[in-house]
Amino acid sequence: MTEAQIRKLVTKWQKRLGLGEWHLMVKFDDTMASIADCEAHWRYLHATIRFNLPKMDARAAYQPLETHELTVAHELTHVLLAPINDMFGKYTKQKAALLEYATEITARAFVANA
Numbered sequence: 001m002t003e004a005q006i007r008k009l010v011t012k013w014q015k016r017l018g019l020g021e022w023h024l025m026v027k028f029d030d031t032m033a034s035i036a037d038c039e040a041h042w043r044y045l046h047a048t049i050r051f052n053l054p055k056m057d058a059r060a061a062y063q064p065l066e067t068h069e070l071t072v073a074h075e076l077t078h079v080l081l082a083p084i085n086d087m088f089g090k091y092t093k094q095k096a097a098l099l100e101y102a103t104e105i106t107a108r109a110f111v112a113n114a
């Protein structure tokens with residue numbers, strides 16, 4: 001998949017999740033350790049989402065259900081849920097795991113019903 005196709009998916013999911021007022025900066029970085037990540041400043045409706053396209057391609061090749069669209073929906077669900085991060089206070093591994101689970105299960109529901 002190309003960067004342009006990912007950007008198109010971001011636009012699609014930004015609308016679908018009602019994040020039209022947000023400014024989303026999309027970056028591509030094939031040196032990052034993870035497949036994608038998101039840093040959202042919810043008070044200012046601004047988020048930076050980074051994608052590691054080669055890693056996304058590789059994962060989709062051996063795990064067909066882990067589609068590029070699901071990855072995009074997952075990162076935008078992080079944007080949607082960003083204010084909830086602050087409700088839990090101090091960062092812990094358990095908190096991170098719970099938020100990751102909530103993000104993934106929600107993104108999968110969105111994609112399944114798209």
Ligand SMILES: [Zn+2]
Pocket residue numbers: 074078100103
């Ligand atoms: Zn995540």
